[in-house]
Amino acid sequence: MKLRVFAALIGSAIASLAHPAGALEPIPGSITYGGQPRTKLVKAPIGSTVTHQFYNDAGQEVHEVYRLDENRNLQLIGRRVSDTD
Known part of the structure; x- marks a missing residue:
């Protein structure tokens, strides 16, 4: 029983890392709506921001x-x- 509860807690923790509470989801028109773009930003530094x-x-x-x-x-x-308006 304890093992089952522990496994459920670990599963919930992993799921919350995938989509943290309050994370924004793409909407139609977003760059990542339907997945990541095919081309990668290879020259931009990691952590840089892009506006859309x-x-x-x-x-x-x-x-x-x-x-x-x-x-x-x-x-x-x-x-x-x-x-x-």
């Missing part, structure tokens, strides 16, 4: 900030949505 701006389906302006991780994947770290 687009309009969502509601016509709102969306500004996103990504950070380049050690695997050269873009991680969505910030999003701001504003009305265009």
